[in-house]
Amino acid sequence: xxxxxxxxxxxxxxxxxxxxxxxxxxxxxxxxxxxxxxxxxxxxxxxxxxxxxxxxxxxxxxxxxxxxxxxxxxxxxxxxxxxxxxxxxxxxxxxxxxxxxxxxxxxxxxxxxxxxxxxxxxxxxxxxxxxxxxxxxxxxxxxxxxxxxxxxxxxxxxxxxxxxxxxxxxxxxxxxxxxxxxxxxxxxxxxxxxxxxxxxxxxxxxxxxxxxxxxxxxxxxxxxxxxxxxxxxxxxxxxxxxxxxxxxxxxxxxxxxxxxxxxxxxxxxxxxxxxxxxxxxxxxxxxxx
Amino acid sequence: xxxxxxxxxxxxxxxxxxxxxxxxxxxxxxxxxxxxxxxxxxxxxxxxxxxxxxxxxxxxxxxxxxxxxxxxxxxxxxxxxxxxxxxxxxxxxxxxxxxxxxxxxxxxxxxxxxxxxxxxxxxxxxxxxxxxxxxxxxxxxxxxxxxxxxxxxxxxxxxxxxxxxxxxxxxxxxxxxxxxxxxxxxxxxxxxxxxxxxxxxxxxxxxxxxxxxxxxxxxxxxxxxxxxxxxxxxxxxxxxxxxxxxxxxxxxxxxxxxxxxxxxxxxxxxxxxxxxxxxxxxxxxxxxx
Numbered sequence: 001x002x003x004x005x006x007x008x009x010x011x012x013x014x015x016x017x018x019x020x021x022x023x024x025x026x027x028x029x030x031x032x033x034x035x036x037x038x039x040x041x042x043x044x045x046x047x048x049x050x051x052x053x054x055x056x057x058x059x060x061x062x063x064x065x066x067x068x069x070x071x072x073x074x075x076x077x078x079x080x081x082x083x084x085x086x087x088x089x090x091x092x093x094x095x096x097x098x099x100x101x102x103x104x105x106x107x108x109x110x111x112x113x114x115x116x117x118x119x120x121x122x123x124x125x126x127x128x129x130x131x132x133x134x135x136x137x138x139x140x141x142x143x144x145x146x147x148x149x150x151x152x153x154x155x156x157x158x159x160x161x162x163x164x165x166x167x168x169x170x171x172x173x174x175x176x177x178x179x180x181x182x183x184x185x186x187x188x189x190x191x192x193x194x195x196x197x198x199x200x201x202x203x204x205x206x207x208x209x210x211x212x213x214x215x216x217x218x219x220x221x222x223x224x225x226x227x228x229x230x231x232x233x234x235x236x237x238x239x240x241x242x243x244x245x246x247x248x249x250x251x252x253x254x255x256x257x258x259x260x261x262x263x264x265x266x267x268x269x270x271x272x273x274x275x276x277x278x279x280x281x282x283x284x285x286x287x288x289x
Numbered sequence: 290x291x292x293x294x295x296x297x298x299x300x301x302x303x304x305x306x307x308x309x310x311x312x313x314x315x316x317x318x319x320x321x322x323x324x325x326x327x328x329x330x331x332x333x334x335x336x337x338x339x340x341x342x343x344x345x346x347x348x349x350x351x352x353x354x355x356x357x358x359x360x361x362x363x364x365x366x367x368x369x370x371x372x373x374x375x376x377x378x379x380x381x382x383x384x385x386x387x388x389x390x391x392x393x394x395x396x397x398x399x400x401x402x403x404x405x406x407x408x409x410x411x412x413x414x415x416x417x418x419x420x421x422x423x424x425x426x427x428x429x430x431x432x433x434x435x436x437x438x439x440x441x442x443x444x445x446x447x448x449x450x451x452x453x454x455x456x457x458x459x460x461x462x463x464x465x466x467x468x469x470x471x472x473x474x475x476x477x478x479x480x481x482x483x484x485x486x487x488x489x490x491x492x493x494x495x496x497x498x499x500x501x502x503x504x505x506x507x508x509x510x511x512x513x514x515x516x517x518x519x520x521x522x523x524x525x526x527x528x529x530x531x532x533x534x535x536x537x538x539x540x541x542x543x544x545x546x547x548x549x550x551x552x553x554x555x556x557x558x559x560x561x562x563x564x565x566x567x568x569x570x571x572x573x574x575x576x577x578x
Contacts, residue, residue, distance in 0.1 A: 020435035022454070027434065027443035079400065084392035101446075103373035107396070108443045111368065114400060115433035118407050122425040129418040136411040144404035145316065146309035154316035154397045157390075165311070 003048045007041050010063035011070060014120045018112070030101040030109035031116075034074045039092050039221070042275060043178045044070040046200065049271045050182030050193055053264030061131060062185040064124020065139075068117040069178050072143050075113035076174075078106050080153065086226060093221035114143075134184050142177025149174050156232060163233040171208070172201030192260040199255035200272065206248040207279035209235040213244075215281050245284055252276040292337045296330050299352035300359060303409045307401070319390040319398040320405075323363045328381050328510070331564060332467045333359040335489065338560045339471030339482055342553030350420060351474040353413020354428075357406040358467050361432050364402035365463075367395050369442065375515060382510035403432075423473050431466025438463050445521065452522040460497070461490030481549040488544035489561065495537040496568035498524040502533075504570045534573050541565040 001009075015035060019028050044066035051062035081088040081096040082103060088096050098106035121139065125132035142148050152170025155161050176197035180190035211220045212227050213236040227234035235244040255276075256269050290298075304324060308317050333355035340351035370377040370385040371392060377385050387395035410428065414421035431437050441459025444450050465486035469479035500509045501516050502525040516523035524533040544565075545558050 018434040022440075023435035024440055024443040024447050026446045027440060031434070075400075079396060082396070084396060105443060105446050107368060107371065107373060108439050111364075111399070111403060112434050112439045112443075114403050115429055115437070115439065118425060119429045119433060122422055122429065126422055129422050132421055133411055133415055133418050136407060140404055140408045140411065144408060145307040145320070145401050146312035148404070150397050150401045150404065151311075151313055151316060154313040154394060157315045157394050158313050 003045050003052070004041065006048060006063050007044045007066050007070065008038070010067035010120070011035055014064070014067045014071065014116055014123075017123070018116045018119060026101060026105050027108055027112060030097055030105045031112055033100060034078050034097050034109050034113060035071070037092070038070070040278065041070060042204065043073055043174055045271070045275070046175065047178040047182040047185075049268050050179050050196075051186045053262050053268045054183050054186035054188040055263060056186050058128060058131070058185065058187065061124045061128065062182065064120045065135060065181045065185045068120040068139055069142075069174065069181065071113045071117035071120065072139065072149070073174060075110045075117070076149050076153070078110040078113070082106060085153070086230065088223050088226070090217065091222050131184060131187070134190070135181055138177050138181045138184060138190060142174045147173055161233055163238060166233055167202065167205045168198070171205040172198055175201030175204065195258040196255055199251050199258050203248055203251035203255060203276060204279060206235050206244055206251060207281070210241065210244050210248065210284070211281050212236070213241060214283065219282060248280070292334050292341070293330065295337060295352050296333045296355050296359065297327070299356035299409070300324055303353070303356045303360065303405055303412075306412070307405045307408060315390060315394050316397055316401060319386055319394045320401055322389060323367050323386050323398050323402065324360070326381070327359070329567065330359060331493065332362055332463055334560070334564070335464065336467040336471040336474075338557050339468050339485075340475045342551050342557045343472050343475035343477040344552060345475050347417060347420070347474065347476065350413045350417065351471065353409045354424060354470045354474045357409040357428055358463065358470065360402045360406035360409065361428065361438070362463060364399045364406070365438050365442070367399040367402070371395060374442070375519065377512050377515070379506065380511050420473060420476070423479070424470055427466050427470045427473060427479060431463045436462055450522055452527060455522055456491065456494045457487070460494040461487055464490030464493065484547035485544055488540050488547050492537055492540035492544060492565060493568060495524050495533055495540060496570070499530065499533050499537065499573070500570050501525070502530060503572065508571060537569070
């Protein structure tokens with residue numbers, strides 16, 4: 001089964017179980033709207049690719065972990081789009097959750113998605129609780145305080161920000177959780193997989209900053225020009241467009257080099273390079289290739 | 290050590306660990322402000338009282354579970370007070386979190402508190418992962434979809450609401466999680482403890498509706514008259530003030546009767562009755578006694 005098929009099936013399983021038969025219909029609809037159809041599923045794809053490269057001896061756990069990582073990501077998008085943050089009207093090429101369901105259900109859908117992510121981990125590890133504790137710890141590090149995505153978003157409320165630290169939390173932390181959790185899901189130690197997550201997270205942030213600066217809203221499926229409009233720290237503001245692009249290319253090379261020796265290393269290198277191409281704004285694609 | 294001392298110490302432990310050394314200062318402050326000083330700590334007190342009545346063979350787990358239940362409650366208060374829900378300017382007798390730190394940090398503090406609650410469970414069970422899975426499931430049932438507090442809040446966005454079902458989710462679910470998780474924390478089966486949580490949750494909701502209808506903001510530490518102002522379903526609207534008070538008294542009697550046989554049953558009965566008195570608005574205290 002392809003990684004993409006595994007992810008969509010795992011998400012469907014978790015959400016269907018959470019809905020039960022008595023979820024308020026608006027909340028159930030908002031949650032589905034926030035998750036389906038998905039974006040590129042970059043983080044869970046990475047997580048499952050690492051699990052496969054590590055032997056994937058418990059595919060049910062890996063599926064649950066991939067779903068948990070993506071649900072956390074979806075929750076952060078729903079909350080980030082709210083009027084008190086980015087006030088974004090569109091996401092993934094359609095109206096954002098609060099534009100469609102209103103602010104109260106968007107806020108609650110985000111909360112429900114966070115809880116659901118933990119439910120995925122608990123259910124996925126029900127027969128193997130010894131993998132549950134390190135998986136919880138890894139996912140929590142990716143999303144919570146002090147250095148997860150919630151903390152990253154909170155740096156935007158501070159007067160003084162270290163841009164690298166801000167980006168590591170806001171974007172890098174969930175990539176690191178994805179690679180480390182993919183290894184744990186397959187029974188392997190997470191430490192050798194940290195650098196891959198860090199490099200890819202940084203590359204993704206560089207690509208996102210470039211996309212925000214030079215793309216049309218159609219290309220990314222969300223508003224562009226937001227970093228300047230919201231006065232957010234950005235690699236483009238720091239290095240210029242060309243500098244940010246060069247930095248992105250270096251990070252992709254470093255990510256590929258950071259893949260540890262393992263049975264599936266060569267396949268994983270191809271996946272990482274393909275993802276990197278996909279992330280590059282169209283006008284740079286030729287020089288990236 | 291008293292239950293109250295245990296709860297404050299457990300909350301301090303969880304929050305200090307989550308802060309680490311690099312949490313954005315505003316987020317760290319908002320989280321502490323949301324948790325300290327506490328309200329009555331009704332839910333974690335109940336959770337620890339049940340654990341003690343069940344023998345409390347792993348007090349570290351019970352402490353972590355009590356903290357997790359309270360952190361979930363604090364998260365729900367922070368999000369419920371936001372302008373898109375109750376738009377409450379005060380909570381626990383002081384300015385609400387968003388009035389003090391702004392909406393972005395209030396929203397993120399709520400998210401961080403949810404994640405921190407799961408961290409408490411994971412850390413508390415680190416040496417006993419076999420209790421972790423049922424504890425996670427129980428807490429998730431109390432807070433998530435389909436019938437936890439997030440779902441309860443979401444019923445307010447529906448045109449047609451079953452009031453009993455709405456209250457069971459919005460308030461009862463976390464009381465049920467508190468009693469059941471208290472039993473699991475002490476290595477006992479949760480099922481016999483469900484009815485106690487249900488009855489106390491319903492009693493608490495009745496008391497909250499009464500307090501909203503007949504008390505001053507000073508007495509409850511938060512705005513009153515909100516159910517009528519926000520056109521929310523309420524027991525007072527349904528049964529009148531006297532009817533709601535009679536119903537509250539019946540529920541407390543049923544809660545006391547629902548306490549299962551166990552070594553600590555008589556102490557637990559006293560705790561339940563004392564909590565019930567505390568919940569009753571002042572003008573009813575004499576007739577309740």
